[in-house]
Amino acid sequence: MSNSTSGGIAQPPILGQKVLRPRQQVEDALRKAVLDGQLRTGDRLPPETELARQFSVSRPTIREALSALETQGLIRKVPGAGGGSFVQAVDHTALGEVVQESMHNLLRLGSVSFNEVAMARQHLEIPVAVLAAQNRTDADVEELRAILSEQKRRTVDDPMIPELDARFHITIARMSGNRILASLVYALHHESEPVGHLDLSPRLGRDTYAQHQRIVDAIANQDPEAAERAVTEHLSYLRDHIRRSMDANDKVPAQPCPTSALTTGISA
Template identity: 45%
Template sequence: MPSREAKKPADAAKRFSPRPVLRPRQQVEEQITQAILSGEFAQGEKLPPESQLADLFEVSRPTVHLALEALAESGLIRKVPGTSGGSFVNSVTHEGLSTQLSESLATTLRLGTLHLGELTAVREILEIPSASLAATHHRTHQLDILHSVLDKQRHTDTSDPEVPALDRQFHSTIAEASGNRFLAALVTSVHSTSQPVSFLRLSEDVGRETVRQHTAILRAVEKGDSAAASEEMAKHLEFVKHNSFTDSGERGSAC
């Protein structure tokens, strides 16, 4: 018995260590986060009302409200107003991730802490590899979408308001065809936020050449030629860069 009791302090020292005491709001955030990440709350499930959470955590309702606001800003939950609303666990999909990234990037641009040129320069880093991967990972339905987009682009005037959406759909679908959903989310968010067509000096000649280049990218992807797909995407992005202007009228730095 004496020998066993002598071991207890050493065992306890391995299990316990000093930890900073969390503020009430931090405790609420941490426990709700853990409950969501551990699966105790399913995607799309509604959290208990603020008043009930305040009772459970033994904190004030404003404390719970601030904690939920922080979780909403982080994208873990969404807050729906109205009598039938409340706080719901976000459904985490790559499409949802793309939306969250786009919103965050748009806010960063508005605040001026990130320049558009920095954002659009990333397109080469993301889209050239995505075209290469699309050549070996594409699915039939993705090729069908790309052909449909190209057909609309061929018959759409450059002044048509649908031009930016068609361009975004083409590049997003190429990225989705890469088979990497995270890469697809990044490409879509950057393209949606930077809106390169809005900086493109769109003439009939530029419009026709853009469609021709999109067609060349698609042909390389269909053939499964990764090298050609990369090369054609690189040519296209360089063409877009050369024929683009910033809002100050400078060539080439918009995209």
Template identity: 45%
Template sequence: MSFTPEPVRRPREQVEKQLRDAIVSSSFKGGDRLPSEAELAREFQVSRSTVREALRVLVSEGLISKVPGAGGGSFVQSVDHDSLKSLLSGSLETILKFGKISIDEVNAVRRMLEVPAAREAAEHRTDAQAAELERLVQRQDEMARAVTDRRDPALYELGQSIYSLVAEASGNRLLASFVSAMAGVTIPVYMRDLPLEDAEAAREGTRALVAAIVARDAEGAEAAMTAQLDMVQRHLSPAG
């Protein structure tokens, strides 16, 4: 694919836009290596530092990754709902660490998305998804009986898988990406702060949610998800 300079745009913007368009249009596909910085600079008629700035933006957007070394370079990432989930998770985690948003704000958005998602999951889940939800809950119960620390990270990784699958069962991949990203940020904090005596109550809530989805009980699924998020809010809110 050839590139041409666009004088109406700033040099970095023209590089960034044309590369982004080429990736989105699949002129460059997932796994493809982009031309070198020197080649791009020559083709766009800009400096290598300008190309480097444009590539840095595309890395931050999750469109490409940089691999160092002799066999490295800039490689196109797969652009789908899974890559969006990874990008959102990383961004949310960074923003939370810097205190730009609060955990309460994340929980509020989780409530806006996950309560409707639970209802949608009960209405649209497939038999395979129902079976996998039941398997995950059973695995979580077995692990809870086997471990000495009820806050074992593996238990909450299973919990995250369950809630991500609930969102996936809603049938909306974009919704599932947002839910998985926020659960990935919230659950580790919840795991750290959850009192031991409440760990079983949290798992009981998960069992109730899955049972409602399996039974195609939309109202029950909505109520169970609301109760779970209420528990999260009590333990993570500064006032809780």
């Protein structure tokens, strides 16, 4: 059937489409290859010269497309011999890294306040803990207890302490079964507890370690209400402590960093 107006005059078909720039065409083709699984996590892309040959474009065009994909978190560039452009993991951790970078910049620019980030984290980690208590497996509980054991035996200056603390909270987020929540917790955790504003006292360390234990016990017992109470207690306690420390020292956390240990290997 031909197109026509109400007066019966035939109209020509619309054939035009938006013509993409070569860089955009290359970017779209590579993104599709990643998202369709043609390129998998960890795969190294062909060298720029080979990509330029395959797409019949210049090397600067390839570089622009790769830079755009790197900004989107789909690839990572590794310099030096044996380096190149590698497919980045497209999962909640990758998303969390992108969100974390944006949050970090907002905090440094003063566009949002530290307290806003800390409160957002609390409001996210409460439902995350509830879901973790409902969905956890025996292996999940073993993983959390192993992290607690590692935290307890390490000293305050151990470089593994920030990573263990991140693993504790992010593992619980992963156990929720909601990858979007997990990615947001990942980002907010890294930006909401600047160690420079914590009073690393033995009492604080004992308190927070005991709070971690109560969180794990509630999840292990599959008790969502207890998990909610334990996480609320832990994050409220920590946020209040940081606020008091900041007020006492008249400081503002301009450059957030991961929480470190609070006493003998015990992290927040």
